[in-house]
Amino acid sequence: MNFLSPAEIAAACSKAGTGKSKLAFGPMFALGILAGVYIGFGANLATVVGATWPPELGGLSQFFFGAVFSVGLMLVVIGGAELFTGNNMFLPISCLNGEATWGGLLYNWVVVFIANFVGSLLLVYIVFMGLYYVGATDTAGNVTALSATGTKAVAIAKGKLSLDWSQAFFRGIGCNWLVCMAVWLAMASKDVVSKIFSCFFPIMAFVTSGFEHCVANMYFIPMGISVAQSAPGAVAQQFAMTPEAVTGLFTYSGFIMNNLIPVTLGNIVGGGVFVAGFYYFAYLRPAKKQKVSASGKAAQA
Structure with missing residues (x-):
């Protein structure tokens, strides 16, 4: 059989979580930076593609946005990287199965979360300096209009920063349920093509549905903040806001408190x-109980 059964996936994920909990700091941090960059590549691609689709297309535009975003997880899964959201599945199942410690889980999550953020901000800087995303300027060099891609970057960040806390939290649940199912299905696959399709469909589904991914938002929102802070007047004009409202909304404190934490x-x-x-509870716990029962009977015999 060219794929693992669900019970075999559970065992493989538990074993993978054990390895992740024991990674040395250096490799873990480096792989975490790569994951932040890879998800950022998908986010940037989605921004560029989304800027060219008219909003009248509604869900179809969002579908293509999600379809191209999925390249980020493909890079993580196939290329190899440490992604905080995927580790939200790997480490707990390993801890519940007794193969990793809760201290190892906390260590991995803290290091990888910070490294993902570093990688995301690194790509924001590279892309912003290389591409972004101003249009017309006046004789003094002040930005008077944004490009289509710059406008899309600001619109994405504005939508995310405008969510209330409970919206962001519940959208975060829906997102990582699907993201971890993408990783779960990729663990079942034994060839690269299958892993690509395993990543594509759940990621497309979460993005098209409008759910929230904390590592993706480490790129989307800082990029929107960078564009807005570089051209507050142009943003105010294009989004029917006052310059004061622009500078008040597009802040890192608002990003962290109102989006990053609940997501x-x-x-x-x-x-x-x-x-x-x-x-x-479906696969590994019954297997553990069966082993304990079998060892007890063997001892009695």
Whole structure:
């Protein structure tokens, strides 16, 4: 059979979580930076593609946005990197199965989360300096209009920063339930093409649905903040806001408090409870009980 059964996937994920919990700091941080960059590549591609599709297309435009975004997880899964949201599934299932420690989980999550953020901001800087995303300027060099891609970057960040706390949290749950299912299905696959398709469909589904991914937002929102802070007047004009409203909305403190924290907590619940927890209780917990029962009977004999 060219793929793993669900029970075999659960065992493989538990074993993978053990390895992740024991990675040395240097490799873990380096791989975390790569994951932040890879997800950022997908986010940037989606921004560029989304800028060319008229909003009248509605869900179809969002579908193509999600379809191209999926390249980010393909790079993570096939290329190899440490992604916080995927580790929200790997580490809990390994801890529940007794193959990793909760201290190892916390160590991995903290290091990888910070490294993902570093990688995302690195790509924001590279892309902003290389491409972004101003249009017309006046004789003094002030930006008077944004390009289509710059406008899309600001629109994405504005939508995310305008969510209330509970919206961001519950969208985070839905997102990482699907992201971790993409990783779960990729673990079942034994060839690269199957891994690509395993990543594509759940990621396309979460983005098209409008869910929230904390690592993707480490790129989307800082990029929108960078564009808005570089051209507050142009943003105010194009989005019917006052310059004061622009500078008040597009801030890192607002990003962290109103989006990153609730989305991260939702992602943890989506991956740790609804994927790791459910599959542990469905497949690994019964297997452990069966082993304990068998060893008890052997001892009595």
